[in-house]
Amino acid sequence: MTGGKTPFLWTLFSAGGTLAALLFPVHLFLSGLAFPLGWLEAPSHDSLLNLVQHPLTRLYLFFLISLPLFHWAHRFRYTLYDGLKLKHLTTLIAVLCYGCALIGTVVTAYTLWNVP
Amino acid sequence: MSAEAHYTRYHPQWYRRRVSVWWWLQSWRYTKFVLRELTSVFVAFFAVITLWQLRALVDGPQAYTQFVRGLKSSPLVAVHGVAFLFVLFHSISWFHLAPKAMVMRLRGKRVPDWVIVGLNYFAWLIASGTIAWLLLRG
Amino acid sequence: MGSREKLPPTVTLAVTRYRPEEESEPTLQTYEAPYRKDWVVLDALNYIKDKVDGSLSFRWSCRMGVCGSCGMMVNGEPKLTCAAFLSDYLPGPIRVEPLQFFPIVRDLVVDMTDFLHKLKKVKPWVVREEERPLSEGEYRQTPEQLDIYKQFSMCINCMLCYAACPIYGLEPGFVGPAAIALAQRYNLDSRDIGAQERLDILSGKDGIWECTFVGECTKVCPKNVDPAGAIQQYKLTGAAHWFKSVLLPWGRK
Known part of the structure; x- marks a missing residue:
């Protein structure tokens, strides 16, 4: 089992980690701090929607959300194993972590598909 | 535990110390490692927030205004502040570990680590600049 | 006083x-x-x-x-x-x-028996199809070919990396830093053909995928072997093999 799917999940982890490292700081800084605190002027609903309607933006958003979720799933799974010595719950933890990431990915895909 | 280590058998008097659940508090190096791993929680948090924002955006101007108002609440701003620090920690640690996994060779010589780290920072700068420009051009 | x-x-x-x-x-x-x-x-x-x-x-x-x-x-x-x-x-x-x-x-x-067992498990020697007779001369290597694995060959089996690795503490079965770095040393040797055998062993249970890149093994190594780097590079190889075997099922036995 370990040898089976782990290389694939590790690849998702790495890809998600790279995306998050490169892109999350600027997104988080703008939408979580600069816009709410009024440091910079936030784009309007219409202009954002305009941006999201472009197929390339949708593809971008799909990877921007789904891959970091798998990054979390993989990393957090091992943190639980090692940090709390929970290796005996391996199946439960794996199902919960990757399951959440999978649900997030499906919701993202569905939302992006239905952008008006 | 299924994994058995191979030790010479029949030495019951050999002393084996069990690793405590709190092993990562015993040394700052290990604590830093666990903090690095926990950046993933904030990565996931922001991925979910982004998804949520996307759904609000798709649901129409009213839903979006409500979502934006929610972002201005002080607890959420505080959480975003903490998350920003953790995400920065993730980026920096990720860039510095990258050359360990990625070995590049140029004309028979290994490209020095600092070049690969530098390229990562450069890509970071370009990507951040592009996204900020796209969102701020109005 | x-x-x-x-x-x-x-x-x-x-x-x-x-x-x-x-x-x-x-x-x-x-x-x-x-x-x-x-x-x-x-x-x-x-x-x-x-x-x-x-x-x-x-x-x-x-x-x-x-x-x-x-x-x-x-x-x-x-x-x-x-x-x-x-x-x-x-x-x-x-x-x-x-x-x-x-x-x-x-x-x-x-007691270091466990380490010696693990070391042997990864076949830390040059694997060859067939040994050439002495009369045919030595196996030659260019400085560039030597340079690719030289760093990993500096290991002196002092086991400091094991004592630095919390994963080894938590999972005594984990093959561990030095043994994996030495496996990589032979994988990268131009005279060796044992990479597949070693990957089969090390991509299984207790192998490279147990490592979470704490990185302490590399910091304590007195010989700058960089076992953490060796393991991450090995993971990259392992992932590449996985994709190859899935996308090209006929490519592997």
Whole structure:
């Protein structure tokens, strides 16, 4: 089992980690701090929607959300194993972590598909 | 535990110390490692927030205004502040570990680590600049 | 105080004692050793053994960072005691303990059977299709080919990386840093064809995927082998093989 799917999940982890490292700081800084605190002027609903309607933006958003979720799933799974010595719950933890990431990915895909 | 280590058998008097659940508090190096791993929680948090924002955006101007108002609440701003620090920690640690996994060779010589780290920072700068420009051009 | 200052300066060492015939748990015993600017922890231990307490047990051999036998925890960090200068740990006391995560045999001596088993498991030798007769000459290699694996070949099997690796502590089955770095040393050798055999062993349970890149193995390595790097590079190879075997099922046996 370990040898089976782990290389694939590790690849998702790495890809998600790279995306998050490169892109999350600027997104988080703008939408979580600069816009709410009024440091910079936030784009309007219409202009954002305009941006999201472009197929390339949708593809971008799909990877921007789904891959970091798998990054979390993989990393957090091992943190639980090692940090709390929970290796005996391996199946439960794996199902919960990757399951959440999978649900997030499906919701993202569905939302992006239905952008008006 | 299924994994058995191979030790010479029949030495019951050999002393084996069990690793405590709190092993990562015993040394700052290990604590830093666990903090690095926990950046993933904030990565996931922001991925979910982004998804949520996307759904609000798709649901129409009213839903979006409500979502934006929610972002201005002080607890959420505080959480975003903490998350920003953790995400920065993730980026920096990720860039510095990258050359360990990625070995590049140029004309028979290994490209020095600092070049690969530098390229990562450069890509970071370009990507951040592009996204900020796209969102701020109005 | 006044009279003490006239004595030659000394340094206090708190050393793990474990005498299984006498006690069921290790204890710390403090010793005084003279302080010399050019002395290392191993010199102080040898002074104690020669002049103070001959019953203290520890391993050592070359005194120059080559044999890899004097590894111990110095103030909680895995170190070759022949390279740990007393002057870096002043004013003391300096805590000297056996390498962590290994069973303690006696005092500062740990059991290394497990490591030797793991080392053998990864086939740390050049695997060949067929051995050429001597008359056909040597297996030649260019400096570039040597350069690719040279760093990983510097390992002296001192096991400091195991004592630094919390994963090894938590999962005693984990093959561990040095053995994987040595596997990689042979994988990258142009004369070797054993990479597939080693990957089959190391991509299974207790292999490379157990590692979470704590990175401490690389920091404590006295020979700059970079086992953490070796394992991450190995993961990349393992992932590439996985994709190849899925996308091209006929490509593999």
